Amino acid sequence: MSDERMEVANGNGSAEAGAPVGTLSKKSFTSDQEVRWCPGCGDYAILATVQSFMPELGILPDDTVFVSGIGCSGRFTYYMDTYGVHGIHGRAPAIATGIATSRPDLSVWVVTGDGDGLSIGGNHLIHALRRNVNLKILLFNNQIYGLTKGQYSPTSEEGKVTKSTPFGSVDHPFNPIALALGAEATFVARTMDNDKQHLTSVLRQAAQHRGTAFVEIYQNCNVFNDGAFDLLREKPQGAHNQIRLEHGKPILFDEDTRCVAVGENGRLVVANVDEVSPDDIVVHDMHGRPSLAFALAHLSHGPNEPTCIGVFREVERPVYGEAMRAQVELATERLGRGDLGALLRSGDTWTVSASV
Amino acid sequence: MSDERMEVANGNGSAEAGAPVGTLSKKSFTSDQEVRWCPGCGDYAILATVQSFMPELGILPDDTVFVSGIGCSGRFTYYMDTYGVHGIHGRAPAIATGIATSRPDLSVWVVTGDGDGLSIGGNHLIHALRRNVNLKILLFNNQIYGLTKGQYSPTSEEGKVTKSTPFGSVDHPFNPIALALGAEATFVARTMDNDKQHLTSVLRQAAQHRGTAFVEIYQNCNVFNDGAFDLLREKPQGAHNQIRLEHGKPILFDEDTRCVAVGENGRLVVANVDEVSPDDIVVHDMHGRPSLAFALAHLSHGPNEPTCIGVFREVERPVYGEAMRAQVELATERLGRGDLGALLRSGDTWTVSASV
């Protein structure tokens, strides 16, 4: 088939033909559509990293689907040379659920934004997480509505002055990691647009996870919310503020001078390493109950103080689509593959013979 | 006014006239509509308790509004002799937000169900919680769709056999308390339909809370999901399983033989009192970061093992409607009460004189 594919130019005028697994490259996942984000937008970096990462999965672009909603982030789909649906605002998780549950053979990715995924699409997101559908959800969080030219979003900090809040916003923002954990998510992670290495490692773990993987990506909107995450990336603050979570490792940061420790009542606190006894230092554990991950999510109120990035949680749970299929197979085993004629005839029937 | 009120029979044929604050009674909050739940439904007990509790607030029925969605729970509104809106499915929090933000003088209550509030209405619920609108939200959780005659709900246990899942449901349920905490709720509590005293005390604290109070009420649907909470109420299991949270008190239960203690990494565990050192026993704290409350919410996977009831969390945060009003007042102070004529004339204007 791959040779056939070699001859075939694919959809939407994309020029390049699919490559066989072995030879997959970044180019295999790059469509021919001109990328139209604002110069300097964090989305470019994410796109480049995702495109270079995908070949590693050894899944053909032909077997990969990207589904997005509406927003700057939503355009992502057009730039991936895979199958793709650019849906409507907030509904990508639903559309993707239909694809993933009916086609376990596909690798299905959702790209959404803080408005698309957490404002209008909040309900579909939490239910997808609860069900553990086999989806990889990338939420580009720029803490603003980019595409509609700069209104505040459910992740914007309180008091945010935007086009729709000239006197400052009065809503308290969501903490996407905490919300996902509250919604029973089985995989929850956070990473940054421009940290290619970290983003890649998170994508890798997300792809390996069976079920819904929720990945929040801090993304810079240099036009409407520039520098929102600078305190997490720029030197020197970045080094001070980034808490990189690694399973099984004690949670240290700021060149190992500071740590996350257990305080009274089991509360987590940020402390100086030399001020706490080593065994009070929290060892990161992605598994088990979500309480630890939740506490870590709430260490900071926003990306301007010590904030965790990496995988907060990873647990095994039945995958929704697979469980559905299993029922179909079980039923078919038990009752035999249904016979339409017999089905129609079920219940009381009677014959009217010509004689009458 | 109250005397005027005395002469007035009120809406929807309800016979009884409003009583002045002093003389408020259960009757003052009881409408004349025939109650139409199935005989034995847990909703009756909740209704009776709410009606007897309301007078205590000293707020006139005239200044009280109940808003509900669709579901058996939704009928609640008709039975309260207050102002009321029986909205559409899942949208009660939105409708109530409009009422509460525009009328800080009113006491606004939302009654919803596990389907109404967590399935179709999930998005409005989490956003109301995030915003901290001045609403008291009572979620009647019977872990089933009652009104539509028995399909599973987002709180039904896995494997639930219902009309829509003859082979058992395959979704993992929400933990409403955890979801609310993940959504930044400022007040989160759980109680039981038939525990008048506990329900009343939770209602009292909810009413006192400034902002959104989220109260999950375990409610028995004796027709489609009978006995779902028996292990939390019937003797002897009830006594073994109920963990009653009280702020500032060590968390003990099962006649103080068992407790909630801090395990390694700050994890909470259920233990026998005599097996843990007293200072490892968790002291309940409603305030501060939500991590403790979240951990308590996740002690059990359902109402069939040791489960917390009571107020999980209570924190102060600006109330949405008030903050909005404050902006209006501030703006009016700063710029003076707007003058329509001046507003129309703003920007470049020019005069066309008759001469031309």
Add this chain to the structure above:
Amino acid sequence: MLEGGPPGAPATHMTKTVEEKERVVIRFAGDSGDGMQLTGDRFTNATAVLGNDLATLPDFPAEIRAPAGTVHGVSAFQIQFSSRDIMTPGDHPNVLVAMNPAALKAELSTVEKGGTVIVNEDAFVQRNLDKAGFATDPLEDGTLDGFQVFRVPMTSITVRAVEQLGLTRKEAERSKNMFALGLVSWMYGRPMDVTINWLQKKFGDKPQVFDANVAAFKAGYNFGETTELFATSYLVKPAPATPGLYRNISGATALALGLVAAAERSGVGLFYASYPITPASELLHELSRLKNFGVMTLQAEDEIAAAGIALGAAFAGELGVTGTSGPGMDLKAETLGLAVTLELPMVIVDVQRAGPSTGMPTKTEAGDLLLAMYGRHGESPMPIVAAKSPSHCFDTAIEACRIAITYRTPVIVLSDTYLANSSEPWRLPDVDSLPTIDPKFATGPNAGQEFLPYLRDPETFARPWAIPGTPGLRHRIGGLEKEDGTGDISYDAENHERMTHIRAEKIEKIADSIPPLEVDDPDGDAQMLVLGWGSSYGTIRAAARRVREAGHQVATAHLIHLNPFPKNTGEVVRRYPRVLIPEMNMGQLALMIRGRYLVDAKSFTKVQGLPLFIEDLEAEIVKVMDG
């Protein structure tokens, strides 16, 4: 299975006079707890097996269960059966079986003057009279004057009949509906074995319950037979019917079977995503039982999700179907608009109920036609098909799937509460005779080496259905306007206009594949046409028959395809000087016909949450005829 024709009822039968009747309408009414729906179902099956034509109408109380014994708690089941073909459950019952005072209170008004009323005398005690709101006892106070009343102590006889079986009195009493069934079965010579076989199947493993039910049933049968009370029993001969194998079927079941059949005949997997809502939930329930047919069912978090999930499944290559009722249709609108521009096969079932808003959730209406036509922003045309009878829901489902798959478009199926809940005999189609549907999945490039996702079949304007996993056909599609052919995003003015016209023409082209509108005009010289759609079919045909029997001439036609209309529709409506359009709404089809064909079609509307009545329509037809 039984051979057709009435299996001789017990010989003893003949000791009483037997009167022959052409048609009978019976209404069973009792408390929600009394099992009237089951009683009705059983009587229906015995009747069906006996070969009468029939139509049924269950009538449950509103969604919340009312306190026992109250008027709100009354549950009723109506059946009309006949020795000739009939089309409706009947306007007015000839016989009312009232299990308690509330049932009598609720239902008496609909019974024909001089009709028969059979009451469970035991239930007429003060408590129940109060609950039902009777000041005095209707059995005594003349309320029933002019009716033929039979007072039967059903409860006590039943209890006596089953007492030796060692059931509690409460359990025993529960069988009184079987007594009523037995009694009425005797009155109309229904075969006993059908019911007893069914009880065997149902309770075979619970011998005590089985025995109790049989005992009660026989007690009722024998009570009719032996007591003086009933002088006559009635004979309703089988109706002439096309030879074949029959079953009785409700619209809800027929629709489910139709979807499964379409999946089988197209080889495309059925994926049903829905959020429960009365009266559409039945479809979810039915399909979720058919997993061994490979049917995937998903209960979504809301209707928007259900539509999105079905659409996603369609993109993935499944037959994506979502079902709901009015409020859910509102919510699906935006997603259906997306489906229109994605041009993917998808079926949306709207089981209409009385609106607006929550309205009367358990009552019927046909108020969503214009919503189906125009309920999306922008120019967003969608095909619409509507079922005309319970069994026709089967064909309608298949036709909707055929259109969806062939033309790559979402299709709306309109049913309603009445169709979903009522039932009629259905001559089973031969599976192999069912249409096959070719999904024609795209397998390779369609423009030289290129694959253009919006390059169309010149015949149907269908675009390729290229599902993920197909080598080399990768493409991205979305809700933004697309360039003709490539499907690339386009803001070009002419392209938008072209695409808008193409989307409209594609729907119009469907008319090439549908049969012309059939007109029933026996003498061919009627001056008036009654044009209908949806569940009013039976009423219209019955009313027209009566009008004709009264010596007038009237033509009838019934639209299955509401968008596009059959090609000859304009010609047909223009052919008749007078056109009457009866609808269970305020005249929605009438607006479409008037606006499109400029004929002065008159509306006959009924918006009561009930089906049209034959007598009302008959009167209207005559009025319009003369007027």
Add this chain to the structure above:
Amino acid sequence: MLEGGPPGAPATHMTKTVEEKERVVIRFAGDSGDGMQLTGDRFTNATAVLGNDLATLPDFPAEIRAPAGTVHGVSAFQIQFSSRDIMTPGDHPNVLVAMNPAALKAELSTVEKGGTVIVNEDAFVQRNLDKAGFATDPLEDGTLDGFQVFRVPMTSITVRAVEQLGLTRKEAERSKNMFALGLVSWMYGRPMDVTINWLQKKFGDKPQVFDANVAAFKAGYNFGETTELFATSYLVKPAPATPGLYRNISGATALALGLVAAAERSGVGLFYASYPITPASELLHELSRLKNFGVMTLQAEDEIAAAGIALGAAFAGELGVTGTSGPGMDLKAETLGLAVTLELPMVIVDVQRAGPSTGMPTKTEAGDLLLAMYGRHGESPMPIVAAKSPSHCFDTAIEACRIAITYRTPVIVLSDTYLANSSEPWRLPDVDSLPTIDPKFATGPNAGQEFLPYLRDPETFARPWAIPGTPGLRHRIGGLEKEDGTGDISYDAENHERMTHIRAEKIEKIADSIPPLEVDDPDGDAQMLVLGWGSSYGTIRAAARRVREAGHQVATAHLIHLNPFPKNTGEVVRRYPRVLIPEMNMGQLALMIRGRYLVDAKSFTKVQGLPLFIEDLEAEIVKVMDG
């Protein structure tokens, strides 16, 4: 404020020939970053102040910002100004100002043959030519043959003009749009002071920026004046206009002001809940700035919430308003249905954009009329009003609020992208002359000692608006069918029919309070009517004028109220043998008029995301006239 009439441009002006023109269409085009919208705005204000009639049309690129220098990145602003009244921004520019090759590429095709093209020569370097996709330099390769071309090195002159101010070259270059503005201001004798005053206001506190802009502006002005390049300047006399105080206003602003005015004149607080969406977001932005008018604005989590919040506010006694565009209208449908049965005052603004689905979010269309009419399940009638011009959005908003409050009903306001973004001079109304609206809040019982929430005003069928906190008027209302009068839940068949008819009649009754449809038929014997609605008003009037100037007779009429229609609508459309209905959709009003009045109205449709063009409609009118 300036007195009307052209303030004499500098005396030196006269050293060149001055040619008088009746009307001019100028299109400023450049990169998104070039500030063309601002340039256009400034030119517009100077023109307005000068007393010309005018109409403008901004034309931004699609939502996502395209790379600088590309054709997708081109942002344009078109203005027509005239010494007589004009109604549209004009079909074809007489003058194109192109700041870079991409702008020339994108816009040249629309310029009239022989028109004037002013290019920023400095921008025509290879890099830009490549980005714009020019193989060869259009300034050299004959692309511009047949146009009157002016090559002006705008960038370099600007830089020179401001260099002594010590700005970086980059900053300096940014002022080049001011140079262009100055140049064109000179060409058409626009007053300098208006612009300079504005710069003063804007940059008063940033002297360097202010100086740079003024320097660039003057440099442009003087360049026209002094160089040989421009032989002629043009004089466009003020247009005769009703005396009064004027401002230039866009539809978005006018709509916001109208809502505020309605709140003021009714004494009801304005509560605006919305979810951002192009092109409706402006309304949210405008209103959120007006907090000192007591306006409450809430950005909801989605459109369903926004509608629900506005409805809740209405129940609480506020003027609940929600605004959106097509996709959001779909989502609000269910909540609007609830508002219909709750019978509460509420206003829903739909700023229409090109659909279906996401469509072309920045382009205009009028495709939501039938959605507004029928986009809810069941029988759910709602009044609809549509604005006809930017300034008319003000009156339309007030009228919508009047209907909503007076009749206790949700009301839909239809605007569109074109109306929202374009502007025209507006003669400011005297605030006291604005209609007052009496909310008539219920204060006490309305039936003896009883309060019946659904007891109606016999005139208007309005039910009482009894807001929480009113002593003794406690009541519960919801989406279930309500008993006439009491508002109690009712499943009664006749009641449902009665309520359905009452809801319909209430909307019809609104016609009693609206003016008859005005017909513009100068000679009174036209044989053809052009009937319009919405933003096509200007085009229709202009086209009709041309047709008349060509010696034909044609009548025009424009519907502001789409539901109910003015009472004389039927009489009007029947009066003319020929009726033409031009729409930016596939014929939605046409269907309503044909279906209701059975007149053979013809559709003229344009679905290109653009306003109708005068010349196209003119041609169509003549065609239909002769045809």
